[in-house]
Structures are given as structure tokens and as C-alpha cells.
Amino acid sequence: MEYVGRVPAPPLDRFIDDIYCLTGVPRHRLMNVPPMPSAHLFINLGDPTLLWDSDPSVPPALFTGGWFMGVWTRRFLFEYPSRVRLVGVHFKPWGVSPFIDMPAAELRNRWVPVDAVWQRSLDRIRNQLGEMASATETLRVLEKELRSRLAEAPLRGLDLVQHTGTYLESSHGVVPVRALAEAAGVSGNHLAAQFTSHVGVTPKRVARIYRFARLILSVDALRPVDWSQLAQTAGYFDQAHFIREFKDFTGHTPTEYLALRRRFPAERGFPPDSGPMPAD
Known part of the structure; x- marks a missing residue:
């Protein structure tokens, strides 16, 4: 394609x-x-x-x-x-x-x-x-x-969500949500409510997804993969939690995922293929 x-x-x-x-x-x-x-x-x-x-x-x-x-x-x-x-x-x-x-x-x-x-x-x-x-x-x-x-008038709370969401994006989900709320001068509950309104999920959940995305997009199936190092770089400091979340998000263990990627390599220069994977 x-x-x-x-x-x-x-x-x-x-x-x-x-x-x-x-x-x-x-x-x-x-x-x-x-x-x-x-x-x-x-x-x-x-x-x-x-x-x-x-x-x-x-x-x-x-x-x-x-x-x-x-x-x-x-x-x-x-x-x-x-x-x-x-x-x-x-x-x-x-x-x-x-x-x-x-x-x-x-x-x-x-x-x-x-x-x-x-x-x-x-x-x-x-x-x-x-x-x-x-x-x-x-x-x-x-x-x-x-x-x-595009809405002509700014939506209430969207500037706050965009501002803090940009920090989550640039940090790949590693910035603690409590630190984001404190930096924005709002309570954690208020920040969570605004994220739920404009994103549909809490900032903690968005952080988890950014963290996982950083990890999954950094996997190079053509080379040996040090899962422990990748997980730590992405902000996972509990190996058991990392493996559970990986299987929950992909349907595969890290080892199974790597074998699948090696059977079906991603197309170079084809961005949609960097996250989605062929269903085995």
C-alpha cells in the first residue's frame, strides 16, 4: 500500500x-x-x-x-x-x-x-x-x-489538558501526574476530570499509553532486543508489571511479539505499520 x-x-x-x-x-x-x-x-x-x-x-x-x-x-x-x-x-x-x-x-x-x-x-x-x-x-x-x-470558542478546560498533555507526550508518559497537577496549579481530581471530558480517560491512563507506545515503537525486530533495558528506558521499573501490561495491550508476551514481528517485518517508511501488527 x-x-x-x-x-x-x-x-x-x-x-x-x-x-x-x-x-x-x-x-x-x-x-x-x-x-x-x-x-x-x-x-x-x-x-x-x-x-x-x-x-x-x-x-x-x-x-x-x-x-x-x-x-x-x-x-x-x-x-x-x-x-x-x-x-x-x-x-x-x-x-x-x-x-x-x-x-x-x-x-x-x-x-x-x-x-x-x-x-x-x-x-x-x-x-x-x-x-x-x-x-x-x-x-x-x-x-x-x-x-x-474546529470550534470557534475555546472549550473550557481544553487549554489545561493540552498544556499538561504536551508534557506527557514529550516525556513519553514518565512525568508523574501529581507533578503535572502541581505545576498547573490545580488539584489532581480537577485535572483528571478535565482529561476525562476532553480525552475520555484520566491523565494516568494517557501516561501509561504514551509509555507503552515509546517502548513498542523502539523495538527493532531485526536486532537482538534487551527487553529489560527497553522497559526501564520507557519507565517500567517493575518487570512483572511490564510483562502483564505488554500482554494486556498486545495479546502477546514480549517474546511472542518479537517472533511475530520477525515473521512479518514492518514496512520501512510506512508509519501505520509501526504500531499495528498482523494478527497471527
Whole structure:
């Protein structure tokens, strides 16, 4: 598949890591996705996509159009169609909040059809793009839609969440949440309430996901892996806790994960392949 992506221009870059297009034939159809520090928007311009929650009590979903996803605290799986044409947005953990008229907690660990969040928008976007739009034109249309959806007035508490969330991002989740609250001059409970409103999860949970993301993205399956050193660098000082969390987030032990990555190497220069992994 071909990946074309870029960071949008200000002020969208305060809330979005990148917007991107995926087109072509996937090397692997079924993918296992661990928690990552982002919310998502996907607009499917091709054949339907199937998603499963790792919680077996949640029924799978088939999407022919598009869907929003909030921050996930557990893994999920999705199946690409045989040929992919998809445009997406990686929001920062707090980034989806000013684009939707609903609490971010309602998107936590959920996928929701685009039209349930942005009413009557999906057909308009798809009609603008048609069948032959280039990746550049597709990203331009999506960025225009995002600009039109960005809340004009600052949302209460979002500046606090963005400020402290940026510290969590730059520290890869290692800064203690209590220190963040003290530095911001607010109580831990107030900070947690604002994160729940704008991110959908507490700052402690966001820190855990950033910490895990740093570790998983630093694994080079082509070389020997010192898991103890990687875990310590990422901020895990309890080996048993690290192994439990790793299996909870990926469905595999570190050894199993490494064997899987060596069987199915990530594509160089293909960012979506750095977190998701083929489902074994």
C-alpha cells in the first residue's frame, strides 16, 4: 500500500498529529492494534472494513462509510478490504474534543459512524473526492472539512489538558501526574476530570499509553532486543508489571511479539505499520 501523509497547517496542528491517505493492496489484511496515544477519524472511500473489539462481548462492526474512534485502552482488530482507499486523521489524545459536539468519553474504546458525529457530512466529502481524486486533493478536502469543524470558542478546560498533555507526550508518559497537577496549579481530581471530558480517560491512563507506545515503537525486530533495558528506558521499573501490561495491550508476551514481528517485518517508511501488527 501507499501511505501519503502530512501535518496540517496551524491551528489544526495543535490537535492533529497527521492526516493521511492509504491506497492499494495491503500486505496483510487482518491487523491487531494496541492502544496508542491518539483518537482517530477514518473515511472509507473503498470497500467495507470490519472491526473487532478484543472484548468478546462487543459485536464486530462493518463500516462502508467512515467512523470516529476515541482513545482506546485495550487492543482491537480490523480487516482491510482486498483493495484499500482510505483517508484518516490521527488526533492527539485531546485533539478530537474541539471537533465534536459530544463528551470524548463517549468515544472511549468505541467506533462510531461519522454521520452520527458529523451529520450529513460523509456524502458531501465523498462526492467532492469522487473516484479519481489524488492523495494531495483528498488531504486538501479533508483539511478543509476539519477547519470548518474546529470550534470557534475555546472549550473550557481544553487549554489545561493540552498544556499538561504536551508534557506527557514529550516525556513519553514518565512525568508523574501529581507533578503535572502541581505545576498547573490545580488539584489532581480537577485535572483528571478535565482529561476525562476532553480525552475520555484520566491523565494516568494517557501516561501509561504514551509509555507503552515509546517502548513498542523502539523495538527493532531485526536486532537482538534487551527487553529489560527497553522497559526501564520507557519507565517500567517493575518487570512483572511490564510483562502483564505488554500482554494486556498486545495479546502477546514480549517474546511472542518479537517472533511475530520477525515473521512479518514492518514496512520501512510506512508509519501505520509501526504500531499495528498482523494478527497471527
